[in-house]
Amino acid sequence: MTAKLPVKHLTLLALPLAAASLATLAQAQDWTPTRSIEFIAPANPGGGWDTLVRTTSRVIQEEGLADQNFAAINVPGGGGAVAWAQIARDSGNPHKLFATSPPIILVPLAGTSRHDHTAFTPIARLITDYSIVLVRDDSPYSDLNELFAAMQENPNLSVGGGSAPGSMDHISIAGLASAAGLNAAEVNYVPFSGGGEAMTSLMGGHVEAVITGAGEASGQLGEGSDIRALGVSAPERMGGALADVPTYQEQDIDYTFDIWRGVMGAPDMSAEAVAYYEDLFAQMLETDGWEQAREQLGWIDAYQNSEEFGDFLDAQKAQFSEVLSDLGLLGQ
Structure with missing residues (x-):
């Protein structure tokens, strides 16, 4: 059987940079990190998740945007599934983030992970590649x-x-x-x-x-x-x-x-922690350090806040379900 994709133009970029009211977010922030943040790349060093984690961590530190360190951690295996399984067991932990992109939708749809995007807390979409x-x-x-x-x-x-x-x-x-x-x-x-x-x-x-x-x-x-x-x-x-x-x-x-990339957190992260990270990443996108990194890497800003990112992920699941079905790769 010949698999035919339903469209020739598959676009993952949905919305331009969203306007974020930093003042409103700052007022809502009743929480700040009390220890280093584990920032997980669910793969070996050298890939897109690793690049996002290390680049954002470096810019946040160099620009003095956070009092606590962002510790880059690589957890490879299963196209992300190994890391997701570990993170899913740490419900409510506000000090654990991970880089994400289309595999958070695709891998569960293919039947190789039981943890899909709905198991985690959307923080922000950052860029497209x-x-x-x-x-x-x-x-x-x-x-x-x-x-x-x-x-x-x-x-x-x-x-x-x-x-x-x-x-x-x-x-x-x-x-x-x-x-x-x-x-x-x-x-x-x-x-x-x-x-x-x-x-x-x-x-x-x-x-x-x-x-x-x-x-x-x-x-x-x-x-x-x-x-x-x-x-x-x-x-x-x-x-x-x-x-x-x-x-x-x-x-x-x-x-x-288009390859979007963003940040998610452990399950059931508090609204106060989400607001803190939304604000932090929105501020990061406005810095000179980020602009230089983005230009060097060929990234395009594509910010969405937590709610917008969550809606976007739901839409992605519907789109990719059709694509994988046509390729005969949709899991049972």
């Missing part, structure tokens, strides 16, 4: 069409990603392959426990290409790099280190893919 397809510098493929032609001829050629089967990177490459005319369900996707591990496999010649977040790849591209980018899922070319990377659409593949 894009997918990028990378190959080794000595790869014979000069563009995406050459790569897909080779994959069609040899289905054993593999594409690695830093998320579980049926999760973000898999959906991104499956949608791209479908738009390019391939059977999306037959893409030989190899999952790794984070973008860093996927890149190591690429450099070792174990996979033909890697699909990952454009932001986390930006620092590895440029003169003297051992990798090349074949295309980015943005609707138009990006800036900085990615300025020379063509979009999918420039290569006659009518497909885009």
